[in-house]
Amino acid sequence: MNEDTATLRVNGQRLWDSLMALAAVGATPKGGVCRLALSDIDRQGRDLVVAWGRDAGLSVVVDQIGNIFMRREGRRPELAPVVTGSHIDTQPTGGKFDGNYGVLAGLEVVRTLNDHGITTEVPLEIAIWTNEEGSRFVPVMMGSGVFAGAFSLAHAYAATDADGYTVRQELERIGYLGTEVPGEHPIGAYFEAHIEQGPVLEDAGVTIGVVTGVLGIRWFDCTVTGMEAHAGPTPMALRRDALQGATQLMQAVVASALRHGPDGRGTVGMVRVHPNSRNVIPGRVTFSIDLRNSSDALVDQQVAEVEAVARRVSAELGLEVQIVEVSRYAAQLFDADCVQAVSQAATRLGHSQMPVVSGAGHDAIYAGQVAPAGMIFVPCKDGISHNEIEDARPEHLAAGCDVLMQAMLERAQQQ
Numbered sequence: 001m002n003e004d005t006a007t008l009r010v011n012g013q014r015l016w017d018s019l020m021a022l023a024a025v026g027a028t029p030k031g032g033v034c035r036l037a038l039s040d041i042d043r044q045g046r047d048l049v050v051a052w053g054r055d056a057g058l059s060v061v062v063d064q065i066g067n068i069f070m071r072r073e074g075r076r077p078e079l080a081p082v083v084t085g086s087h088i089d090t091q092p093t094g095g096k097f098d099g100n101y102g103v104l105a106g107l108e109v110v111r112t113l114n115d116h117g118i119t120t121e122v123p124l125e126i127a128i129w130t131n132e133e134g135s136r137f138v139p140v141m142m143g144s145g146v147f148a149g150a151f152s153l154a155h156a157y158a159a160t161d162a163d164g165y166t167v168r169q170e171l172e173r174i175g176y177l178g179t180e181v182p183g184e185h186p187i188g189a190y191f192e193a194h195i196e197q198g199p200v201l202e203d204a205g206v207t208i209g210v211v212t213g214v215l216g217i218r219w220f221d222c223t224v225t226g227m228e229a230h231a232g233p234t235p236m237a238l239r240r241d242a243l244q245g246a247t248q249l250m251q252a253v254v255a256s257a258l259r260h261g262p263d264g265r266g267t268v269g270m271v272r273v274h275p276n277s278r279n280v281i282p283g284r285v286t287f288s289i290d291l292r293n294s295s296d297a298l299v300d301q302q303v304a305e306v307e308a309v310a311r312r313v314s315a316e317l318g319l320e321v322q323i324v325e326v327s328r329y330a331a332q333l334f335d336a337d338c339v340q341a342v343s344q345a346a347t348r349l350g351h352s353q354m355p356v357v358s359g360a361g362h363d364a365i366y367a368g369q370v371a372p373a374g375m376i377f378v379p380c381k382d383g384i385s386h387n388e389i390e391d392a393r394p395e396h397l398a399a400g401c402d403v404l405m406q407a408m409l410e411r412a413q414q415q
Contacts, residue, residue, distance in 0.1 A: 005406075026045065053126065065142065066130040080186035106193075137159040
């Protein structure tokens with residue numbers, strides 16, 4: 001690390017002020033933000049951040065799925081840039097920091113380098129990815145997913161919201177239907193700063209989470225079918241109670257995650273009981289299963305254990321059990337050099353750190369499929385996110401931004 005840049009620190013107050021200014025665009029009465037992807041409010045947020053970028057001397061390119069790239073030129077413009085970024089679309093009852101912090105941390109890095117007149121060898125860029133949240137349009141992480149080739153531009157364009165508006169229509173309407181072909185924009189390395197969205201860092205009293213990878217995810221819909229019958233006249237031994245079988249499966253989901261810790265996750269988040277009557281034995285139960293772990297092999301073990309319980313429940317209780325996979329995301333390890341750059345930056349800056357695995361999806365997942373990538377987590381209050389009360393301490397946000405700057409500078413000076 002160059003001595004002139006090793007002592008650089010970002011302006012934490014300016015970062016905070018930018019976060020609060022962006023949070024005012026789509027502010028909710030409870031202190032959160034509602035800025036759904038490709039809405040008029042999203043356009044206002046995009047326009048504001050792009051204007052800040054241009055004020056900082058950045059050039060701006062928009063691709064065909066609306067991803068925005070704001071570029072600070074380096075001494076060697078022919079080299080692929082070191083990119084940072086995230087998203088600024090939110091949940092309907094979202095917070096001020098999810099995604100927004102990653103974008104504005106990148107802007108603060110640029111502003112700090114401008115303040116000190118520092119030019120990097122490699123260009124630096126800030127990416128604003130389209131529709132990461134998936135609240136208005138599915139799939140989630142749409143912009144980065146199209147960029148990485150995970151699904152086609154045509155598939156993304158055809159996605160509709162609850163009112164029937166398509167992604168392509170709304171991109172054109174808000175003025176962010178760009179011309180650059182997604183995926184043709186070069187990326188030399190990618191870093192993303194983010195609030196943790198969980199309680200681990202705060203619980204441990206640690207400032208920087210060095211993200212080593214992202215949990216693999218498999219989602220299933222499970223249907224357990226028995227027979228409705230009267231709750232009074234039907235003896236317990238003669239029942240085909242779909243809910244009793246379903247609850248055993250639900251417990252198996254949690255038990256399997258606990259057996260395969262520390263990164264095992266097992267969640268049943270959605271349940272429907274038929275006929276859902278007080279004095280009728282349930283004849284059908286449908287519910288969701290969400291299994292996650294740090295490797296695909298561990299997720300597969302969890303799946304196998306749940307399926308084994310399903311076979312036992314079916315045989316013992318005379319129930320039909322159907323488990324159908326509806327989605328999967330492979331576990332992903334981030335680039336070892338990028339992970340090391342984050343860890344070394346935290347060490348140099350004197351911040352406490354620990355390795356963590358992300359349990360949530362981020363644009364870095366898809367960016368990491370086309371370039372070396374790493375992530376930086378900072379604590380959020382009580383681990384709460386996707387909520388209007390989402391909060392983070394200014395000093396933690398500044399610390400994460402300092403780590404981001406040092407990691408980017410290390411990669412930008414290596415070429």
